[in-house]
Amino acid sequence: MLLKKWIVNALILCGALGFGATATAQQGLRSQRPDFLIGFAAANDFWTLQDAQKFSEVAAREFNLITPENQMKWAIIHPESDVYQFAAADAHLAFARKNQMKVHGHVLVWHSQIPAWMLEKNWARNELIDAMYSHIDRVMGHFKNGVYMWDVVNEAFNEDGSMRPSFWQKNLGDSHLPLAFTRARLADSRAKLLYNDYNIETLNRKSDAVYKMVQAFRKNGVPIDAIGMQMHITSGGIDMTSFQQNMKRLANLGLDIYITEMDVRIPKNAQEAGLPDQAQVYAQVLKACLAQPACKGLQTWGMSDKYSWVSGFYKGFGSALLFDENYQPKPAYFAVEHVLKSTQ
Ligand code: G3I
Secondary structure, eight states: OHHHHHHHHHHHHHHHHTOOOOSSOOSOGGGTOTTSEEEEEEOTTGGGSTTHHHHHHHHHHHOSEEEESSTTSHHHHOOBTTBOOOHHHHHHHHHHHHTTOEEEEEEEEESSSOOHHHHTSOOOHHHHHHHHHHHHHHHHHHTTTTOSEEEEEEOOBOTTSSBOOOHHHHHHGGGHHHHHHHHHHHHOTTSEEEEEESSOSSSSHHHHHHHHHHHHHHHHTOOOOEEEEOOEEETTOOOHHHHHHHHHHHHHTTOEEEEEEEEEEEEGGGHHHHHHHHHHHHHHHHHHHHHSTTEEEEEESOSBGGGOSHHHHSTTEEOOSSBOTTSOBOHHHHHHHHHHHHTO
16 A cells, blocks of 8 residues: 555656656666665664565665665774674675675764773873774774775864864864874775765865865875765755855865765655655755766665664654665655666
8 A cells, every 4th residue: 555655656756857767666776877886874783673684685676885874883893992893894794795785884983983991091192093093904904805985084073164072183183084094095005085074065164174174185195085975964955056066176186976874854744745855855966966977976874764863863854765664665766766767
């Protein structure tokens, strides 16, 4: 019954937007544009979910890029000073290998999910730099040849472009960024190195700060390959001209761009009504990305609405992804599929 409703909705929407889309998701997004990375963040231990089989089946059919949503974060992978737990992340890599997917490593240096043993200690500067280096060496070394790209530093800036007063900033100052990127290149010379953040899609004070950081990196020979734009947005969308201009200035610095964590949340009291807007937003963003040669991939932060972080975090919002809670493709899915197909 629910499936029927979605199909009808999707067909209505496709008609309305001029999309000649199919009503089922049998082929998968990845097969529409094999040259483009289309990815998702995978729920913790997804192989243990009660609907693990469905989860894996849809993931393998649809995506050629996977990010462990949480299981490469410091607190999880390195919970004690002398303990590394790689098993969960290894299972993601095995799944990726089996299904010919690339892996996006998330994340090496971040203000959140820092384990207690790190936070509780009084660090001398050199001691903390050594700890950061050994974490980067150990984690990147473990996944060498298995992880295609790494978020080296995540969310280091405030909205006004100043530095976030994070654990790293307080202890090491601005230098934690070049130190982390330089070490990451040494630890795995083939992995793509990303700076990743939210609200940096358009031209604003935060994206200006990121731009200036990369200019300084270029001047000083600090390695960086790409910017990850998280893109946690609403069905109201973003300023597309500003997004295009921002991508252009980053591309002019020789950077690649990845949309790393896209979701488009809808107010809970307008779920059905918000679906066409949501589809439009996904389609516009993907189209602009595909029109910019430096933009190499788009990932959603989750796959099914069933396991999305959104409703837990943004009270009154939900339904932000391409698949509903029953893994049925939503209008946004068909809009994305259409853009991939029609821009080949
Ligand atoms: O690991 C503990 C577990 O021991 C404990 O029993 C459980 C009880 O709540 O919590 C577990 O930690 C949770 C963690 O996910 C791992 O599952 C945290 O409570 C929970 O807050 C955490 O949420 C994640 C959040 O990042 C913080 O790390 C979300 O699932 C994840 O979607 C979200 O992802 C972030 C990206 O990393 C960076 N960009 C923004 C994005 C959305 O916030």
